[in-house]
Amino acid sequence: MPFPEWLIEQIRQRIDLVELVGEVVALKRVGKNYAALCPFHSEDTPSFFVHPERGIFKCFGCGKGGNAITFVMEYYRMSFPEAVRFLAQRAGIPLPEEAERSPEHEAHQRVTALYQVLQVAAQFYQEALSRAGGEVARKYLNGRGVRAETVKRFGIGYAPEGWDTLLEHLRQRGFHEVLMEEAGLVSRSEHGKPYDRFRHRLIFPIYDPIGRVIGFGARRLREEEAAPKYLNSPATPLYDKSRVLYGLYHARDALRAQGYAVLVEGYLDVITLHQAGIDTAVATAGTALTEEHLRVLRRYCQQVFVVYDADRAGQQATLRALELALRQGFEVKVVLLPEGEDP
Known part of the structure; x- marks a missing residue:
């Protein structure tokens, strides 16, 4: 109506x-x-x-x-x-x-429910990091020099090992598994049984520009596992990896004030740079840089420093980023790291 x-x-x-x-x-x-x-x-x-x-x-x-x-x-x-x-x-x-x-209101309510279930999941992961079972994740963060205040600021968490730990937590709070699946929090087996998408992984919440959780990035904690090193949320009504910049919410004020972005590859690159005082760092995290990423970034600044890894893949990604950023009208500078070094 x-x-x-x-x-x-x-x-x-x-x-x-x-x-x-x-x-x-x-x-x-x-x-x-x-x-x-x-x-x-x-x-x-x-x-x-x-x-x-x-x-x-x-x-x-x-x-x-x-x-x-x-x-x-x-x-x-x-x-x-x-x-x-x-x-x-x-x-x-x-x-x-x-x-x-109205039908439009029902759609709005659905989106609101997605934000709610993602926020509850983020809180669950954050609390799990400090509990028994989160020792491996805490040790990893300590090894990377990530301080407690940084963990809190970025909402870093831990996904427990169980196949349905988050699933049951959300059920107890009244969320339906269909909503969890739509939010990218659970997957289904070939027999249709739901299970936690993220298990025994370090969790990085992904925020939209106004600070709402829209997805997650997750790093494995067993290096010997054959599973992907990083696993991200799938495409959802809230999360589109081709246009989301990790760290943008935390960097947006600094981007406007300083007029430049430091573009890096991964979640921890962004986090450690912010911790070191370089608070204009952002990353595509989990996908290649796109023109849409740069259009979003262009709303905040006009200059970009590309600081990708020094390996061959990083060099190729740097050339692509340089080409795309110049095409979007950015002033671009490339920072070359020593081989084997991360930002």
């Missing part, structure tokens, strides 16, 4: 457009307005403007413009009903009962 006009008007009045846009775009004040590089197309000179008094934005390069609802629809790829619900929740505006019964 359509939303009443009064609801739309309340959202427009209560939402601070500068704050909303500023969460994902580096805005610079220009008189009474704000300017930025457009988040919807590549450009070298800012042509994207936010007019807070009028509550609108406009890009004079690609032509996109509108209000807070339009921005959320375009940037987060939401439908109109999804954007209205997103902003109403943000502004603390209750929705009319008739809107609550």
Whole structure:
């Protein structure tokens, strides 16, 4: 059902457009307005403007413009009903009962449930790291020099060995296994039996730009295992590895302030660099760099330092990153590491 006009008007009045846009775009004040590089197309000179008094934005390069609802629809790829619900929740505006019964609301509720189950899973993994059974994971982190405050900041955890430890934990909290599977937390055997996707692995939560858990990266803790060294969440309604940058949530303020990113390969590269004070480090972690990754990064900075591993695969990845970043209009610098060294 359509939303009443009064609801739309309340959202427009209560939402601070500068704050909303500023969460994902580096805005610079220009008189009474704000300017930025457009988040919807590549450009070298800012042509994207936010007019807070009028509550609108406009890009004079690609032509996109509108209000807070339009921005959320375009940037987060939401439908109109999804954007209205997103902003109403943000502004603390209750929705009319008739809107609550719509199919779009059901879809929104499903997405909300995905965020909830992923957050509960992240908390479970974090608590498991400090319990009996997490010794191997703690020892590994100590060996890599990762301090306790860094573990807490990045939400690092441990997936226990059992085949259904997380599964049972989530069941006890009222989550259905179908939702767990949709969130990428459980897989199914050839007989259809669900089991934990991550087992006896170090867990790295992956966050979206506003700090919500959308997936996980997991490193094996037995080097002799034939299993993949790293296992990541599958594609889900929340997680698309071709456009998600690991560490972006923790780096976003520094990226805007300093104007450059340090692009590395893996989770621990990002974590140890942040711990060392290089807080603009981000990684693709689990997939090759794509143009979509760079489009996302372009919203925050215009310069990138590529710091990949010194092995042959790292060298090839560096050349590809250099080509893609130049094509997207970045100023690019390559940092060459001694052979055998990680960032």
